[in-house]
Structures are given as structure tokens and as C-alpha cells.
Amino acid sequence: MKTGKRIGIIGASASGVYTALLAKYRNPSLQITLFDRTDKIGKKVLATGNGHCNLLHDPFLIEAYNHPDFVSSLLHSTHDFGLKDALNQLHIETMTKGELVYPLSYSAPSYVRYLSTLLEKAGVDIRLGEKVCEVRGAEIHTDKGKYVFDHVVFAFGGCSQPNLGSDGSLFPVLKALGYHIVPLRPGLCPLRCSDVPRSLSGVRHAAKISLVGEKTLYEENGEILFKKDGVSGICIMNASLFFKPGTSLVVDFFPDRNEGELSSTLERSLHYNGDDFLLPILEKPLMEFFLKKGENAAKTHSISEKARYYSHLLKHTVFHPSGLYPFEESQVSCGGVSLDDVDEHLRSKVDSRHYFVGECLDVHGLCGGHNLGFALLSALVASGELA
Numbered sequence: 385m386k387t388g389k390r391i392g393i394i395g396a397s398a399s400g401v402y403t404a405l406l407a408k409y410r411n412p413s414l415q416i417t418l419f420d421r422t423d424k425i426g427k428k429v430l431a432t433g434n435g436h437c438n439l440l441h442d443p444f445l446i447e448a449y450n451h452p453d454f455v456s457s458l459l460h461s462t463h464d465f466g467l468k469d470a471l472n473q474l475h476i477e478t479m480t481k482g483e484l485v486y487p488l489s490y491s492a493p494s495y496v497r498y499l500s501t502l503l504e505k506a507g508v509d510i511r512l513g514e515k516v517c518e519v520r521g522a523e524i525h526t527d528k529g530k531y532v533f534d535h536v537v538f539a540f541g542g543c544s545q546p547n548l549g550s551d552g553s554l555f556p557v558l559k560a561l562g563y564h565i566v567p568l569r570p571g572l573c574p575l576r577c578s579d580v581p582r583s584l585s586g587v588r589h590a591a592k593i594s595l596v597g598e599k600t601l602y603e604e605n606g607e608i609l610f611k612k613d614g615v616s617g618i619c620i621m622n623a624s625l626f627f628k629p630g631t632s633l634v635v636d637f638f639p640d641r642n643e644g645e646l647s648s649t650l651e652r653s654l655h656y657n658g659d660d661f662l663l664p665i666l667e668k669p670l671m672e673f674f675l676k677k678g679e680n681a682a683k684t685h686s687i688s689e690k691a692r693y694y695s696h697l698l699k700h701t702v703f704h705p706s707g708l709y710p711f712e713e714s715q716v717s718c719g720g721v722s723l724d725d726v727d728e729h730l731r732s733k734v735d736s737r738h739y740f741v742g743e744c745l746d747v748h749g750l751c752g753g754h755n756l757g758f759a760l761l762s763a764l765v766a767s768g769e770l771a
């Protein structure tokens with residue numbers, strides 16, 4: 385017979401809310417209290433997917449994560465009970481655009497409102513505007529009082545976008561309890577590049593980008609967006625997960641044409657358009673950027689040499705990222721509670737009364753629903769144990 389265990393969950397955003405709902409679904413007698421330091425549930429979820437909330441990636445790709453083996457072991461411990469099945473059980477309707485899964489409403493605000501009603505219906509005790517300051521065993525100490533539980537679930541996220549709640553303030557608390565914390569840094573964020581001229585700010589261009597160190601660390605075809613002091617776009621945010629000091633960013637502005645084809649295009653344009661040869665293929669700020677880069681070549685080369693020169697330049701433009709944008713502008717945090725401190729059910733090896741779900745763990749994924757997907761997967765696994 386299941387007992388009405390008392391469970392305190394720290395964090396009322398994606399992973400905490402999913403854990404509460406799935407645990408209650410499996411065992412309605414559980415007494416669950418959900419804490420959040422902000423005055424709303426799912427404050428970060430509201431900002432996801434450009435306000436549409438990209439819930440999942442379908443198919444689920446373990447290789448999209450920094451620890452694919454660990455994620456794979458979690459998938460196995462759900463006994464192949466799919467993530468979409470989990471959403472269905474919570475009466476969450478979804479739709480899929482390409483490989484991206486969204487709530488059927490296609491609206492993050494509606495989705496969060498719906499999650500609130502589900503929590504209310506399930507009888508979860510929600511304590512908003514209450515910051516957890518300390519955890520002692522299964523006791524949670526907040527800025528408003530002390531609570532005693534049988535289990536504590538940590539679902540407090542990372543350090544990204546602290547204005548949306550996750551300020552990382554519990555990592556030092558966990559460290560003091562004996563947990564290992566993999567150092568945190570911003571992920572899924574723009575890259576600072578001092579060699580991007582301000583004149584390119586706001587320009588977007590289809591491109592293949594490669595982040596290269598001693599070897600190629602990451603490459604993707606996508607759209608690069610120039611900022612006043614760096615580069616952004618989904619492909620760049622994905623590349624930021626692999627950034628190391630000293631890496632170069634190589635941009636191919638015409639990934640669909642090989643260098644020979646592009647050279648022929650440019651040669652035709654040089655014959656017909658003269659000095660305006662880049663006008664048919666580039667926006668003005670980019671055209672001016674490349675003309676400046678090729679200033680010297682322009683004086684000395686013949687038309688065919690010039691075409692070859694620019695073709696190479698357009699396919700191998702190198703920028704030198706100097707660093708990552710800060711947590712305030714990152715979508716996820718890399719690092720967090722070490723996976724060595726949890727088992728395949730997300731129960732702590734340091735204190736068996738503790739569970740960990742979502743981004744506070746050292747797991748992050750690429751853009752495309754993988755991070756909310758991990759919030760759901762981890763909640764599914766932990767709730768199975770809690771119930």
C-alpha cells in the first residue's frame with residue numbers, strides 16, 4: 385500500500401512542476417509542496433521557444449546531450465514509457481512542427497496557465513515567493529519558515545537568466561552538504577568576437593559555421609546573426625556549448641555552393657557588374673565588409689584570380705571569439721550537480737532522501753526542445769521512484 389509521503393520540491397518551473405504532476409498522477413496520496421522564489425510558476429517556461437514553448441524534440445536524440453550515456457540510462461529506466469506518453473497522461477495535448485514538439489495551443493503563457501490548473505487539481509501545495517536558503521537532510525529552510533519532508537527534490541535550475549528565477553544560489557548550499565558541483569558557465573548563448581565590425585550589427589545570413597580548435601569541435605548549417613560585439617543565431621548558440629578559449633569560428637557564407645561554383649558565379653558578376661560584383665549576392669553591410677577585407681587583392685588580381693580569392697574568402701571567413709555572453713543572455717547553464725552524485729533513478733548517492741531533476745544537474749542539450757525534454761525525462765524518472 386502506497387503511503388502519503390511528504391515531498392518538498394525546490395523550483396516550480398519545468399522540471400519541478402513535471403515532477404509534482406507525474407508523482408501525483410502515479411500516487412495521489414503523496415503530499416507535495418512546491419517552492420519557488422519567484423511569484424509565478426514556470427517563469428522561465430514562459431520565455432521558451434520564442435513564446436511558443438518547444439517542449440520536446442521528436443525523435444528524442446541522446447547525442448544532443450553532453451552526457452549521452454547518462455541520458456540513455458535514464459531513458460532505459462523509464463521502461464520505454466515515452467515522453468509524449470507522459471504528457472498525454474497529464475492531458476497535455478501537443479503538435480509537431482518538423483521535429484519540434486509544442487503544446488497544441490502553441491502558446492507558452494497558455495501552457496503555463498494550464499500547468500497551474502493541473503497542479504491545483506492535483507492538490508499540490510504551491511508556495512511562491514518563498515526562497516529556499518538551506519536544506520538539512522529532508523528539512524527545507526526558507527526565508528519564511530522551516531518544513532519537514534520525507535524527500536527533497538532539487539529542481540532549482542542553473543544560473544541562466546536569473547531574472548526568471550534560477551540564480552544558482554543553492555549550489556554553494558549543496559557543496560557544503562558534500563555534493564560535487566561541476567563549475568557553471570553560460571551555454572546556448574551568443575559568442576563575443578572583437579573582430580566583428582559594428583557595421584554588421586543586425587545582419588543575418590545563411591551560413592555553415594564551424595568552431596575549430598585543434599580539431600573541429602562543432603559545425604552546423606543555419607543562420608548567423610551579427611551583433612554589435614559578437615555573433616548569435618541558433619547555430620552559434622549550439623556552438624557556444626563547445627566553446628573553449630583560443631577556438632576560431634569559420635563561416636562559410638555560401639554552404640550550398642562549392643568554391644569552384646562560387647568562383648564562377650563571381651567571375652560572371654565581375655564581368656557584368658564590375659566593382660559592384662558582390663551586390664547580387666550579399667547585403668550591403670556584408671558586401672562592404674568583404675570589399676574592405678579584399679582591398680589589396682582588388683588592386684593586383686586579374687578577374688579570375690579575384691573571383692577565386694573572394695570565393696575562398698566567402699567560404700572561409702575566420703572570426704576569433706573571445707568569450708561567451710553572460711548568464712543573463714544564455715538559455716542554459718553548463719555544469720551543475722555532478723552525475724557521479726546520483727544513480728540512474730536520480731536519487732542522490734550523498735543523501736538518499738534527495739533527488740535531482742532538470743538543469744541543476746550537469747546535463748545540457750542543443751537547442752530544439754532538448755532541455756525542456758530533459759526536464760520532462762528527469763521528472764519522469766524521479767517521480768517513478770518517489771511514488
Ligand SMILES: Cc1cc2nc3c(=O)[nH]c(=O)nc-3n(C[C@H](O)[C@H](O)[C@H](O)COP(=O)(O)OP(=O)(O)OC[C@H]3O[C@@H](n4cnc5c(N)ncnc54)[C@H](O)[C@@H]3O)c2cc1C
Nearest residue numbers: 395397398399421432433438516541549742743753755756
Ligand atoms: C529564453 C529561453 C528560451 C528557451 N527556450 C527553450 C525551448 O524552446 N526548448 C527547450 O527545450 N528549452 C528551452 N530553454 C531552456 C529551458 O527553459 C530550461 O532548460 C528549463 O526551463 C530548465 O528547467 P528547470 O525546471 O530545471 O529549471 P528552471 O526553469 O531554471 O527553473 C528553476 C526554478 O527554481 C526556482 N529556484 C531557484 N532557486 C530557488 C530557491 N533557492 N528557492 C526557491 N526556488 C528557487 C527558480 O525561481 C525557477 O523557477 C530556454 C531557456 C531560455 C532562457
